[in-house]
Amino acid sequence: xxxxxxxxxxxxxxxxxxxxxxxxxxxxxxxxxxxxxxxxxxxxxxxxxxxxxxxxxxxxxxxxxxxxxxxxxxxxxxxxxxxxxxxxxxxxxxxxxxxxxxxxxxxxxxxxxxxxxxxxxxxxxxxxxxxxxxxxxxxxxxxxxxxxxxxxxxxxxxxxxxxxxxxxxxxxxxxxxxxxxxxxxxxxxxxxxxxxxxxxxxxx
Amino acid sequence: xxxxxxxxxxxxxxxxxxxxxxxxxxxxxxxxxxxxxxxxxxxxxxxxxxxxxxxxxxxxxxxxxxxxxxxxxxxxxxxxxxxxxxxxxxxxxxxxxxxxxxxxxxxxxxxxxxxxxxxxxxxxxxxxxxxxxxxxxxxxxxxxxxxxxxxxxxxxxxxxxxxxxxxxxxxxxxxxxxxxxxxxxxxxxxxxxxxxxxxxxxxx
DNA sequence: AAAGTAACTAAACAGTGTTCATATTTTTCA
DNA sequence: TGAAAAATATGAACACTGTTTAGTTACTTT
Numbered sequence: 362x363x364x365x366x367x368x369x370x371x372x373x374x375x376x377x378x379x380x381x382x383x384x385x386x387x388x389x390x391x392x393x394x395x396x397x398x399x400x401x402x403x404x405x406x407x408x409x410x411x412x413x414x415x416x417x418x419x420x421x422x423x424x425x426x427x428x429x430x431x432x433x434x435x436x437x438x439x440x441x442x443x444x445x446x447x448x449x450x451x452x453x454x455x456x457x458x459x460x461x462x463x464x465x466x467x468x469x470x471x472x473x474x475x476x477x478x479x480x481x482x483x484x485x486x487x488x489x490x491x492x493x494x495x496x497x498x499x500x501x502x503x504x505x506x507x508x509x510x511x512x513x514x515x516x517x518x519x520x521x522x523x524x525x526x527x528x529x530x531x532x533x534x535x536x537x538x539x540x541x542x543x544x545x546x547x548x549x550x551x552x553x554x555x556x557x558x559x560x561x562x563x564x565x
Numbered sequence: 566x567x568x569x570x571x572x573x574x575x576x577x578x579x580x581x582x583x584x585x586x587x588x589x590x591x592x593x594x595x596x597x598x599x600x601x602x603x604x605x606x607x608x609x610x611x612x613x614x615x616x617x618x619x620x621x622x623x624x625x626x627x628x629x630x631x632x633x634x635x636x637x638x639x640x641x642x643x644x645x646x647x648x649x650x651x652x653x654x655x656x657x658x659x660x661x662x663x664x665x666x667x668x669x670x671x672x673x674x675x676x677x678x679x680x681x682x683x684x685x686x687x688x689x690x691x692x693x694x695x696x697x698x699x700x701x702x703x704x705x706x707x708x709x710x711x712x713x714x715x716x717x718x719x720x721x722x723x724x725x726x727x728x729x730x731x732x733x734x735x736x737x738x739x740x741x742x743x744x745x746x747x748x749x750x751x752x753x754x755x756x757x758x759x760x761x762x763x764x765x766x767x768x769x
Numbered sequence: 770a771a772a773g774t775a776a777c778t779a780a781a782c783a784g785t786g787t788t789c790a791t792a793t794t795t796t797t798c799a
Numbered sequence: 800t801g802a803a804a805a806a807t808a809t810g811a812a813c814a815c816t817g818t819t820t821a822g823t824t825a826c827t828t829t
Contacts, residue, residue, distance in 0.1 A: 368775085396815085396816060396817080397816080397817060397818085398815085398816075398817090406777080406778085407777065407778045407779075408778090408817085408818085409777075409778055409779085409818085409819080409820090410776080410777055410778070412817095412818070412819080413775095413776070413777075417817080417818075418817065418818090472736070472739065472741060473677055473735070473739055474739070475739060475740060478739070478740040478741070486745060486746045487741070487745055490741075490745075494745075511766060512762070517755065517758055517759060517762060520733075520755060520759055521729075521759045521762060521763065523732070523736075524729060524732030524733045524736060524759060525725075525728060525729050525732055526732070527732045527735070527736060528727070528728030528729055528730070528731045528732025528733075528735070529724075529728045529732075531677070531731070531732070531735055532676070532727075532728060532731060535676065535677055535678070535679060535682070536679060536682040537676060537682070537691070537694075541690060541691055541694075541698075542690045551721065551724060554721055555721060555724055555725045555728060558716070558721060558725060559725065562715060562766045562767060563766060572806085600784080600785065600786080601785080601786060601787085602784085602785075602786090610808075610809090611808065611809045611810075612786085612787085612809090613787085613788080613789090613808075613809055613810080614807080614808055614809070616786095616787070616788080617806095617807070617808075621786075621787075622786065622787090770829105771828100771829085772827100772828085772829075773826105773827080773828075773829090774825100774826085774827070774828090775824105775825085775826075775827085776823105776824080776825070776826085777822105777823080777824070777825090778821105778822085778823075778824090779820105779821095779822085779823095780819105780820090780821090780822100781818105781819085781820085781821100782817105782818085782819080782820100783816100783817095783818090784815105784816075784817085784818105785814100785815075785816060785817100786813105786814095786815085786816100787812105787813085787814090787815100788811105788812085788813080789809105789810105789811090789812085789813105790809105790810095790811095790812100791808105791809085791810085791811100792807105792808080792809075792810095793806105793807080793808070793809090794805105794806080794807070794808085795804100795805080795806070795807080796803105796804080796805070796806080797802105797803085797804070797805080798801105798802095798803085798804090799800105799801095799802085799803095
């Protein structure tokens with residue numbers, strides 16, 4: 362049955378073409394410009410065709426989000442290379458912040474927008490972030506095994522570190538920092554200083 | 566010239582009626598349902614009329630945001646009453662989290678959505694959050710004067726505390742925590758535990 | 770070649786923010 | 800008081816949005 366396999370492959374290729382167009386649009390033009398109609402035009406199909414491959418826009422955005430998370434993983438793989446878990450923790454934090462600043466629209470899709478989360482079925486977990494979260498979790502586990510951290514529980518530690526990083530990046534992405542009598546450079550310094558400070562606080 | 570004053574007052578009353586309708590809609594029906602047309606219908610005017618009082622939807626949302634921030638201030642005034650700044654810091658944090666959980670749509674408007682920030686003119690600061698931020702700033706200043714905190718700079722301290730709180734609340738509001746194999750109760754416990762842990766970390 | 774299936778799309782629906790020419794109401798002033 | 804002027808309000812339109820459906824085209828199977 363080579364034909365049905367080819368069909369399935371073609372279907373998958375079309376799905377990929379759609380989210381690649383959407384991803385590119387998201388990165389270069391931003392969320393506002395990324396409409397079903399614009400995506401359709403980009404891949405030279407009718408808008409209705411997209412609905413043969415994705416249930417609705419939320420489901421499409423969920424797949425674009427997945428794409429974005431694998432980009433974050435790549436960034437982690439490039440930046441967080443030290444065998445020393447404590448050094449690596451710093452690398453992860455800086456990589457995270459750099460990613461957010463470089464791709465604010467993607468960051469919004471990954472961590473701030475409600476839309477993509479609507480397509481998760483009830484009682485099913487969010488898988489898109491799993492791999493990148495594990496990078497942090499593993500690093501913190503290693504740190505704690507060496508007794509480097511003032512934490513008791515690894516999970517709680519991971520959530521705290523994530524929350525701290527996300528708090529800083531998302532306030533920046535959502536323009537809440539620029540708005541407070543700060544220059545763009547000042548904002549960046551403050552974010553880095555906050556992270557340095559936080560890492561110092563959690564070090565035992 | 567009592568007439569022009571009355572006119573100005575009436576104009577202000579109309580502006581208020583509009584944002585009160587919008588605020589109520591935002592809280593009960595959510596952002597999605599709060600359209601110019603729906604607001605207009607609620608106050609029994611034509612949609613076009615709203616544009617005589619507000620330049621665009623972003624400007625309107627900015628005023629609704631202002632309303633929301635004064636509600637947060639009220640919450641702080643109710644909850645953060647201790648004369649002991651260290652105790653009060655805990656009260657502020659818990660008040661903040663409770664507010665976010667009670668009014669997620671408002672929280673989004675205050676700290677996550679881009680839209681309301683678009684109406685801030687270039688090189689003009691964001692004033693809506695000033696008063697509530699000062700509550701935190703004052704508290705931390707008092708704490709540091711008593712040597713209770715492991716911070717050097719008050720501003721940096723305030724940003725860090727805010728970022729931590731916002732990180733936790735916004736991840737919750739944007740459904741990033743529920744999505745990770747956690748029950749709603751578990752999420753709440755984790756947020757509170759993270760805050761307790763953080764307060765412990767910053768205590769000298 | 771005919772029948773059946775899969776892929777695609779034009780057109781429409783109901784909604785959005787926003788603008789503008791056209792009323793309607795209110796105020797001013799002769 | 801009555802006409803001109805100014806302020807206020809709106810109906811209708813424009814250009815969008817996500818989504819659905821009926822109908823067409825293209826390919827596969829018999």
